[in-house]
Amino acid sequence: MSVEPARRVLxxxxxxxxxxxxxxxxxxxxxxxxxxxxxFRFGAVFIGIILSLAAAPLFTTASPRSLYxxxxxxxxxxxxxxxxxxxxxxxxxxxGLAASIPYRLQLWNVGIDGQIYIGAWAAxxxxxxxxxxxxxxxxxxxxxxAMIAGALWILIPALARVYLGVSxxxxxxxxxxxxxxxxxxxxxGPWYAPSAAGGVFAIAIPPQADLGNLNIxxxxxxxxxxLAVSLPILFWAANRFTRWGxxxxxxxxxxxxGRYAGMNVRRTxxxxxxxxxxxxxxxxxxxxxxxxxxxGPGVTNNTGFNGLIIAVLAGANELGVLVLGLVYAVxxxxxxxxxxxxxxxxxxxxxxxxxxxxxxFGEAYARLHLVRTRAPEPSLAETGGTG
Amino acid sequence: xxxxxLVDSIASAISSSTAVLIAATGELLVEKTxxxxxxxxxxxxxxxxxxxLVDLWTGSWMVGLLAAGAAGALYALxxxxxxxxxxxDLIVVGVALILIAQGVTNTLGTSHVGQTTRSVIPLxxxxxxxxxxxxxxxxxxxxxxxxxxxxxxxxxxFLYSRTRHGLNMRSIGENPETADTSGIPVIGWRLxxxxxxxxxxxxxxxxxxxxxxxxxxxxxxxxxxWIAFAVVFFSGWQPGxxxxxAYFFGALSVLGYVGQALGWPISSQFFTILPYIGTVLVMILxxxxxxxxxxxxxxxxxxxxxxxx
Numbered sequence: 001m002s003v004e005p006a007r008r009v010l011x012x013x014x015x016x017x018x019x020x021x022x023x024x025x026x027x028x029x030x031x032x033x034x035x036x037x038x039x040f041r042f043g044a045v046f047i048g049i050i051l052s053l054a055a056a057p058l059f060t061t062a063s064p065r066s067l068y069x070x071x072x073x074x075x076x077x078x079x080x081x082x083x084x085x086x087x088x089x090x091x092x093x094x095x096g097l098a099a100s101i102p103y104r105l106q107l108w109n110v111g112i113d114g115q116i117y118i119g120a121w122a123a124x125x126x127x128x129x130x131x132x133x134x135x136x137x138x139x140x141x142x143x144x145x146a147m148i149a150g151a152l153w154i155l156i157p158a159l160a161r162v163y164l165g166v167s168x169x170x171x172x173x174x175x176x177x178x179x180x181x182x183x184x185x186x187x188x189g190p191w192y193a194p195s196a197a198g199g200v201f202a203i204a205i206p207p208q209a210d211l212g213n214l215n216i217x218x219x220x221x222x223x224x225x226x227l228a229v230s231l232p233i234l235f236w237a238a239n240r241f242t243r244w245g246x247x248x249x250x251x252x253x254x255x256x257x258g259r260y261a262g263m264n265v266r267r268t269x270x271x272x273x274x275x276x277x278x279x280x281x282x283x284x285x286x287x288x289x290x291x292x293x294x295x296g297p298g299v300t301n302n303t304g305f306n307g308l309i310i311a312v313l314a315g316a317n318e319l320g321v322l323v324l325g326l327v328y329a330v331x332x333x334x335x336x337x338x339x340x341x342x343x344x345x346x347x348x349x350x351x352x353x354x355x356x357x358x359x360x361f362g363e364a365y366a367r368l369h370l371v372r373t374r375a376p377e378p379s380l381a382e383t384g385g386t387g
Numbered sequence: 388x389x390x391x392x393l394v395d396s397i398a399s400a401i402s403s404s405t406a407v408l409i410a411a412t413g414e415l416l417v418e419k420t421x422x423x424x425x426x427x428x429x430x431x432x433x434x435x436x437x438x439x440l441v442d443l444w445t446g447s448w449m450v451g452l453l454a455a456g457a458a459g460a461l462y463a464l465x466x467x468x469x470x471x472x473x474x475x476d477l478i479v480v481g482v483a484l485i486l487i488a489q490g491v492t493n494t495l496g497t498s499h500v501g502q503t504t505r506s507v508i509p510l511x512x513x514x515x516x517x518x519x520x521x522x523x524x525x526x527x528x529x530x531x532x533x534x535x536x537x538x539x540x541x542x543x544x545f546l547y548s549r550t551r552h553g554l555n556m557r558s559i560g561e562n563p564e565t566a567d568t569s570g571i572p573v574i575g576w577r578l579x580x581x582x583x584x585x586x587x588x589x590x591x592x593x594x595x596x597x598x599x600x601x602x603x604x605x606x607x608x609x610x611x612x613w614i615a616f617a618v619v620f621f622s623g624w625q626p627g628x629x630x631x632x633a634y635f636f637g638a639l640s641v642l643g644y645v646g647q648a649l650g651w652p653i654s655s656q657f658f659t660i661l662p663y664i665g666t667v668l669v670m671i672l673x674x675x676x677x678x679x680x681x682x683x684x685x686x687x688x689x690x691x692x693x694x695x696x
Contacts, residue, residue, distance in 0.1 A: 028472060028473065160667075160670070160674065171670060171671075174613075174664075174666055175663070175667070177613070177660060177663045178663050178664055181656040181657075181659045181660035182656070184656050188656075308482065309479070344494040344497050346489055346494060349487070349490040350490025352486055353482075353484065353485070354483070356483035357480065360473075360475040360479055364474065367474070
């Protein structure tokens with residue numbers, strides 16, 4: 001290895017008089033001063049949403065008019081549409097928080113769907129054992145049980161990340177499948193409820209475990225919405241005004257800086273991941289007690305992934321999670337609605353994916369720029385050609 | 388357990404592992420250059436639908452597989468361009484491309500749900516060996532692709548341990564700055580291998596539709612892309628262990644059905660979750676052992692963007 005390059009230098013040596021003019025080349029380079037990241041990210045997301053909505057008629061056989069009519073009545077046009085938006089938003093906002101709290105520390109909670117499964121499973125099991133209790137006893141215990149189950153579900157990946165340096169991405173994600181298998185065992189086995197409509201469902205939770213509706217005029221949405229809206233604000237305030245928030249911000253910027261400042265980095269990392277897991281479990285309980293009432297694989301329909309997307313696009317800012325969570329709930333509800341005119345319900349996932357790509361491009365634009373520079377003289381390798 | 392059931396389950400364990408084996412080998416090639424394609428599931432789904440549709444159109448499974456490979460390569464190249472060229476986050480873009488693949492394939496495939504393929508990947512009885520009692524029908528009467536699939540990781544072993552090119556690719560994954568200095572076009576090879584891995588995954592997806600399921604179902608890959616992704620981590624980035632991992636995972640998933648058929652007191656879900664728990668435990672165990680020895684097995688630059696200067 002050490003001899004060869006030297007020989008190449010000699011063989012490629014050309015007298016200065018014959019040197020070619022330096023080539024001009026397009027390169028992608030980092031900006032010296034990045035632009036406003038969140039502005040470009042948000043802007044790009046909204047451009048993506050508008051373009052997707054404009055392009056939607058191309059992918060269906062329905063007329064554009066009936067498609068947009070269906071979207072409108074499924075979101076803001078009717079009280080049931082708006083109620084559907086908010087019902088979708090409840091677990092989605094909590095899932096967004098479940099991703100954003102670890103994400104502040106550069107940790108990925110890719111296992112929210114699993115935590116939703118396991119939270120809903122724990123809540124269901126608790127409700128079966130407390131059927132004789134009143135609502136104000138049973139509901140808090142179900143919430144608590146779901147949160148503990150969700151936190152335990154992420155415990156092993158969290159410990160492995162903090163003590164052994166195993167990336168949390170793969171373990172948290174794989175635990176999703178474990179949770180699904182566990183849920184399917186209970187829903188098809190001990191808790192199985194034969195259903196005429198098909199699909200896998202467990203026996204319904206007792207009626208007093210239903211969260212009940214909050215009625216505003218003709219709009220009926222379950223009480224969970226108050227929790228879903230207030231928690232992001234609460235976490236935002238906690239991150240901004242408490243010592244915990246300061247530590248998270250500092251360690252998130254640099255683990256080393258946090259350690260030198262005498263912070264307990266390990267404890268903070270573990271606490272953030274367990275909080276993420278607990279919130280994932282809570283999202284599962286809220287879905288169970290607010291809309292599905294029966295344990296089954298349908299307690300999440302990519303809710304965890306969508307929550308992760310929201311958290312990333314919001315740059316882990318909880319108020320951003322609140323705004324984007326509501327925006328994506330509108331999109332998802334519109335996706336439900338367009339099935340009426342024969343469009344595929346999965347189209348909305350493609351739209352969410354596309355907006356996410358837009359968002360990452362927006363952020364990339366704020367960080368990088370295309371420059372035309374004079375490339376340095378061709379290096380050894382470009383002329384010598386290894387590889 | 389009676390003999391025919393055992394033979395059938397070994398045969399189906401092998402055939403159902405083929406797609407994972409191909410996709411995992413492709414993913415290994417990508418990860419060796421320091422990029423992980425987390426959108427593997429989406430790439431497989433795109434390949435599965437392309438293979439199915441092209442087969443419907445031409446009536447040839449071979450053309451279907453080729454088209455699936457091309458579609459997979461293009462989709463993976465899209466991932467590569469977005470993440471490698473624009474230095475965006477691998478996980479975010481991967482999740483996005485999985486969602487897009489789900490949405491697009493389910494939208495385009497809606498009218499084909501339940502439709503059977505026009506041709507299927509044929510079985511090949513290995514001359515001589517397939518007549519051995521018991522072992523023959525269990526192992527040597529597989530689809531042609533199965534035999535090729537086993538050769539792929541062996542090819543990767545040769546590439547990485549015997550060729551200069553393989554050494555260069557490993558250096559990109561371990562230390563791209565050094566590789567760049569010694570003149571290896573880091574970005575170019577990363578893009579190339581991302582596309583090549585996508586080609587493998589696309590073919591793997593089409594093997595599911597044209598060789599195993601034989602019709603179109605929504606989300607036909609059903610998490611096999613994720614299993615392939617997990618197999619690479621399970622293998623510790625060693626091609627030989629990819630074969631072990633893929634067949635081990637396949638065997639576990641078939642054990643669930645066997646258990647059901649024989650009325651074992653263990654739920655079939657137990658066997659479906661074992662591979663995932665196993666992978667997590669293997670990752671942790673490996674990290675613990677390496678911590679004691681002070682070395683890591685994954686490519687050191689895995690998942691990190693490369694900037695020149």
